[in-house]
Amino acid sequence: MLSANGLIKRYGDIAALDGFDLRVEAGEIAGLVGHNGAGKTTFFDIAAGLIRPDAGDVAITGEVGMAPQQLALYPSVTVRETLRLFGGLAGLRGRALTAAIDATAEELALTGVLDRRVGVLSGGQQRRTQAAAALLPRPGVLLLDEPTAGADPETRAALLAAVRRRADDGATVVYCTHYLPELAELRATVAVARDGRVIARGTGADLLKGLPGEVRVVLDDDEITITTADPTAALADLLRDLDRPVRGIDIRQPSLDDLYRELSHAA
């Protein structure tokens, strides 16, 4: 469990966090989204104990594992040595450590590069190594800051599956991303940050309720477009009353992108 209450962090005139509240339960993945500068990284640094807030506190059950946005790896050591270091810091030794390294490398598709130096890996492999370092000790709380940035589709899928498994095993996960479809894939709840606060919190479905989607019906010489919160129902109504042949149908359900846009533009 993680519970941040009333966090405030100022840098001169800038309030990086300005009353930031967030509660995430064990087994939950909370997707933290928001503009550049909304305060996501500052929140992570405070939750991980790297910096102190000016006010407020974060309560955490268990250890914290963090994969920061900036790669923080030693280029001259191998992937295996990297994982050995992070596992060792978390108290893993001997056979337990070796088994954890093998299992984590396997789930993040790093087995083939375990004995290569981090500095010669591709960007995606380095990012997976960083995620592996955070995931390996199986911390109770995982803070992941855009771990799939620059990842190819296979890497992305492996990472998302590994994160989902950790939550299924009971970890509390906060997952920062600018790529909203990932949150649906992770079955994450959503927290939208803006100007140092969480301004919307809930399941994707809750937050999307009432936002407009669109249904477009293409006829022989005409086209009908309806903007509505329930495009499927609008389509059913339309088709019931329509006496002309339909050439094409296009439905766009409201998405997290719509929510993000709406909240970002709200005063």
Ligand SMILES: Nc1ncnc2c1ncn2[C@@H]1O[C@H](COP(=O)(O)OP(=O)(O)OP(=O)(O)O)[C@@H](O)[C@H]1O
């Ligand atoms: N050490 C610092 N000194 C001065 N200002 C800072 C410092 N760290 C963060 N800030 C400012 O605080 C605000 C929040 O920054 P933060 O990095 O937390 O945002 P973010 O939501 O993580 O952004 P991004 O999506 O770009 O990663 C920004 O305006 C940033 O410039």
